[in-house]
Amino acid sequence: MVKHTQPDQTLIKMPSLRAVKAFVAAARYQNFTRAAEALCVTQAAISRQIRDLEEHLGAELFNRAGRTVELTPAGSIFYDAVQLSFTNIAQAAERIRHTDSPKQRVTLCCSPAFANFWLGPKLPAFFASHPEIDLNVVVTQNFLTLENGINPDLLICKMAKSGQGYFSQPLVCDVIYPVCTPQYLQQHPEVRTLEGLRDTALLNLSPFGRSQVAEHVDWKVWFAYQDIDLDRRNIDAPLLFNANDFSLLLQLTQNHQGVALGWHYLVAPLVEQGLLVRPVEETLVHRETLHYLSMSEAKARDASCCKVRDWLAEQFDWSLHEDSEADTQADSPT
Incomplete structure (x- = not known):
């Protein structure tokens, strides 16, 4: 029937x-x-x-x-x-x-800070060397539950996607140190010491809405690794400014509004250009907190995805080298 x-x-x-x-x-x-x-x-x-x-x-x-x-x-x-x-x-x-176009589209998912400070400056070189690839960048803070319809070919975030349909490889660990502008340092020479740094205008990265899956580092955590209690700030010290957007904090830093914590792979170019300086040498090296590059298993044989993956990994080589140098200058947290 x-x-x-x-x-x-x-x-x-x-x-x-x-x-x-x-x-x-x-x-x-x-x-x-x-x-x-x-x-x-x-x-x-x-x-x-x-x-x-x-x-x-x-x-x-x-x-x-x-x-x-x-x-x-x-x-x-x-x-x-x-x-x-x-x-x-x-x-x-x-x-x-x-899909019938001679150009191949590759979707990369990353954080706003990564897009603004790491990826953006490097994209012109990528466009010039890979004109056959249309790169689609999706920016998000929420890597745990991506929006419906977003199926990235590649992701860069703090968690390995292994076992979720992705191959993951570590890129870099967290190397974190204070940064400010040369003008701010000149106007506030006291920030050359940890105690003076504690009592200056601090721009703090808060964890709210960031979907962090690894330990979050803010000023309180960073100072604790240096055996400094942030709660003992001078009573007349400027208030801490808190925001969960790293791009906003770095913009304020570049506008001479205070000192922010900088993640080495993001701020190193700004330091090299002299736009930012390190007021103190102390550094927090989080060897256990890794950033991963993940590629969809379904795109394992896709030539364009592999080109983008390899290009990203090659661009990180300088970060790994610089991080190794930073490690030798910093005390490792125990």
């Missing part, structure tokens, strides 16, 4: 997508004639599609006023919903069409 599929009421009750497309165009241009021109159809066709849609919904979608039209309250509700849906459909179709 042949089993028949029951009628799908959801699909049956859906309005005509052709009529919805006409509605979106009319709402966007607020004119049936311009909507017809945009869709390469006649104005009569647009009017008919809109009329059929209104009959289907049992509500007027437009207020007609001469040659222009305005959305009714019901039309505004419908437009907000269908515009987002059409955008998603268009983007999905574009991604599918893109």
Whole structure:
């Protein structure tokens, strides 16, 4: 006996997508004639599609006023919903069409700080050496639960993705030291000592909303590794400024507003350029806190993904070398 599929009421009750497309165009241009021109159809066709849609919904979608039209309250509700849906459909179709393009798209997921201070300055060189690859960068702080539809080919974050459909390799450990501008150091020479540093304006990275899976290092932790109690700050010391955005803290630092903790692989270029300086030599080396480069197992034989992965790993070589030098100058935490 042949089993028949029951009628799908959801699909049956859906309005005509052709009529919805006409509605979106009319709402966007607020004119049936311009909507017809945009869709390469006649104005009569647009009017008919809109009329059929209104009959289907049992509500007027437009207020007609001469040659222009305005959305009714019901039309505004419908437009907000269908515009987002059409955008998603268009983007999905574009991604599918893109698979036939001679260029290959590679999606890299990373943190805002990594994108701004490490990746961004290096991208022009990547574009020049790999014109055949379209790199799609997705920036997030939440690596534990990525948004629906985001399936990165490559990730750089503080957790290994091994066993979750990814191959992971360690890139660098955390090497953390204070940084400020030369101007701030000149105006506050007391920050050349740990006690003076404790009592100056401190720009602190808070953990809130950062989805950290490793130990979070802020000023309290950093000073504790140097046997300094942050709670014993001078009563007249400036207040600590807290933010969970490293980019904001570094921007304030470069504007001479205080001293921030700098992660070596992010701030080393700024130090080398003389834009930032290290007021003290003390460094916290977290050998157990690693940053990983993970690649999707499904892309293991994808030439473009492998090129991007290899390029990223090669760019980190200088960081590993610099970190080794920093290790020799710093006392390792026990």
